[in-house]
Amino acid sequence: MITIWGGATSRTLRAHWMIHELGLEYTPELIGSRTGATQTKEFRALNPKEKIPVLVDDDLVLTESVAIVTYLADTYGVETGLVPKPYTIARAHYNEWASFIQMELDAHTLYIIRKHRDLAELYGAAPAAIETAIAGFNKQVTVAESRLTERPYLLGDTFTAADLLLLTCLDWADIYGITLAETFQSYRDRIHQRPPFQSASKLNFSISPGA
Numbered sequence: 253m254i255t256i257w258g259g260a261t262s263r264t265l266r267a268h269w270m271i272h273e274l275g276l277e278y279t280p281e282l283i284g285s286r287t288g289a290t291q292t293k294e295f296r297a298l299n300p301k302e303k304i305p306v307l308v309d310d311d312l313v314l315t316e317s318v319a320i321v322t323y324l325a326d327t328y329g330v331e332t333g334l335v336p337k338p339y340t341i342a343r344a345h346y347n348e349w350a351s352f353i354q355m356e357l358d359a360h361t362l363y364i365i366r367k368h369r370d371l372a373e374l375y376g377a378a379p380a381a382i383e384t385a386i387a388g389f390n391k392q393v394t395v396a397e398s399r400l401t402e403r404p405y406l407l408g409d410t411f412t413a414a415d416l417l418l419l420t421c422l423d424w425a426d427i428y429g430i431t432l433a434e435t436f437q438s439y440r441d442r443i444h445q446r447p448p449f450q451s452a453s454k455l456n457f458s459i460s461p462g463a
């Protein structure tokens with residue numbers, strides 16, 4: 253039996269969304285970040301990093317949203333093409349996009365804004381870092397934009413986990429008031445219509461985020 257811990261954030265959405273894409277049965281444990289729920293003894297035994305999302309699949313405990321998404325598609329959706337098969341060129345490009353999105357659009361830019369603006373009381377206010385993060389996001393995201401002017405999805409003609417990861421960052425940027433290029437509007441509209449996105453979002457955001 254699969255359990256996904258965590259809700260209410262873009263990172264937790266990724267895990268729920270992939271489960272919904274694959275049509276798997278699972279137990280969502282919708283705990284929020286910064287609510288104290290990631291610091292309980294039970295949760296720390298699963299993830300001493302005190303972070304969500306976490307996947308539990310029988311004996312396997314897996315953290316990191318990109319690793320979770322990739323594991324789920326590799327294990328339960330090999331024929332879906334949601335993540336290209338290992339040892340292929342397509343997989344190398346999937347890895348490339350996944351690393352780029354997680355590092356350049358999430359960790360180095362959007363998460364910096366979150367830490368030093370929304371969570372300034374915890375991490376310190378840093379207006380210059382926020383300005384640089386917004387500029388960095390805008391610069392890096394143009395690479396994805398150029399790609400999407402040539403093909404409907406990041407890896408080609410079909411939706412993959414690379415698009416799932418990108419979409420979560422584009423929606424996160426939109427919430428932060430970052431103006432996205434026109435190419436992204438139609439891309440986002442198209443992906444927002446996917447029933448697994450809609451059902452996973454409804455579930456993921458059914459709890460309030462922590463502070």
Ligand SMILES: N[C@@H](CCC(=O)N[C@@H](CS)C(=O)NCC(=O)O)C(=O)O
Nearest residue numbers: 261263285286290303304305316317
């Ligand atoms: N690199 C990790 C980041 C996970 C992360 O930072 N999660 C935040 C919420 S988005 C969290 O769990 N914070 C917990 C807390 O501070 O209570 C991933 O992509 O899964």
